[in-house]
Amino acid sequence: MTVDFKDARVLVVGASGGIGGATADAFEAAGARVERPARDVLDITNDLSVETFFAAQEPFDHVVVAAARTTTGSVASVNLADAQVSMNNKFFGAYRVARAARLHDGGSITFVSGFLSQRPSASSVLQGAINAALQALARGLALERAPIRVNAVSPGLIDTPLHAKMTEEDRQTMFSRVASRLPVQRIGQAKDVAQAILFVAANPFVTGSTVTVDGGGTIAP
Numbered sequence: 001m002t003v004d005f006k007d008a009r010v011l012v013v014g015a016s017g018g019i020g021g022a023t024a025d026a027f028e029a030a031g032a033r034v035e036r037p038a039r040d041v042l043d044i045t046n047d048l049s050v051e052t053f054f055a056a057q058e059p060f061d062h063v064v065v066a067a068a069r070t071t072t073g074s075v076a077s078v079n080l081a082d083a084q085v086s087m088n089n090k091f092f093g094a095y096r097v098a099r100a101a102r103l104h105d106g107g108s109i110t111f112v113s114g115f116l117s118q119r120p121s122a123s124s125v126l127q128g129a130i131n132a133a134l135q136a137l138a139r140g141l142a143l144e145r146a147p148i149r150v151n152a153v154s155p156g157l158i159d160t161p162l163h164a165k166m167t168e169e170d171r172q173t174m175f176s177r178v179a180s181r182l183p184v185q186r187i188g189q190a191k192d193v194a195q196a197i198l199f200v201a202a203n204p205f206v207t208g209s210t211v212t213v214d215g216g217g218t219i220a221p
C-alpha cells in the first residue's frame with residue numbers, strides 16, 4: 001500500500017527506537033514532514049516537558065507514541081515502585097502526550113501497545129496490563145477527541161534495540177524459539193509495525209481500533 005502523506009506534519013515520539021524510527025522513516029518516504037524530538041526535548045514522563053513541547057508547536061496532522069521503557073518480571077518479583085514507574089512511563093507517557101497534543105481535525109493519534117494485552121505471559125503480566133490500558137485509552141479518546149481519530153497498533157515480538165540488553169546468543173535463541181511457534185515462522189521487523197501505523201493514520205474510517213501485528217502470536221497454539 002502506498003499512501004501519500006505529502007506535506008502532512010507528523011510527530012513521532014520515540015523515533016530513536018526501533019519501531020518509532022521505522023515509522024518516522026516510512027512517513028518521510030510517504031512525503032510527510034516529520035518531527036523526531038529526542039528525549040531531552042520531549043520526555044514523556046515529565047508533565048512540564050510534554051506541555052512545554054506542545055505549547056511551542058503548531059498543530060500536527062498525525063501523532064505517534066512509540067516511546068516506552070518498562071521493567072519486565074513477574075508481579076511477585078517487580079517491586080511496586082518499579083511497577084508504578086513502568087505504568088508512568090508507557091501508559092501515562094502516552095496519556096500525557098495525547099492530553100497535550102494539538103491536532104488538526106481529521107488528524108490522528110496512534111499508540112503502540114503490545115500483544116501481551118491479549119495473550120498474557122506469566123513473566124510479563126504488568127506489560128499486558130499496560131498495553132490493555134493503552135488500547136482502552138485509544139477507544140475512549142476516539143470518542144472524546146473526535147473528529148481526531150485515535151487508534152492503537154499492537155506488535156508481537158519485534159527485532160529492535162528493546163532486546164539489546166540480552167546477549168546475542170540469548171536473543172537469537174529467543175527469536176528462533178518464538179518464530180518456530182508463529183504461523184508466519186519469523187519474528188517481526190520494525191517496518192512491519194510502521195506499515196500498520198501508517199495504515200491507521202491514513203484511513204479516515206479507522207478510529208477506536210487496535211490493529212494487531214504479531215505474526216499470529218495471539219492465535220498460535
Ligand SMILES: NC(=O)c1ccc[n+]([C@@H]2O[C@H](COP(=O)([O-])OP(=O)(O)OC[C@H]3O[C@@H](n4cnc5c(N)ncnc54)[C@H](OP(=O)(O)O)[C@@H]3O)[C@@H](O)[C@H]2O)c1
Nearest residue numbers: 014016017018019039043044067068114157158160161162
Ligand atoms: N520490540 C518488541 O518486541 C515490542 C513488542 C511489543 C510492544 N512493543 C512496544 O513498541 C514500542 C516501541 O518499542 P521498540 O521496540 O521500538 O523499543 P526501543 O527500540 O527500545 O525504543 C524505545 C524508544 O522509547 C524512547 N523513550 C523511552 N523512555 C522515554 C521517555 N521517558 N521519553 C521519551 N522517549 C522515551 C527511547 O528513547 P531513548 O533513545 O532516549 O532511550 C526510544 O526512542 C514500545 O511501546 C514497546 O513496548 C515492542
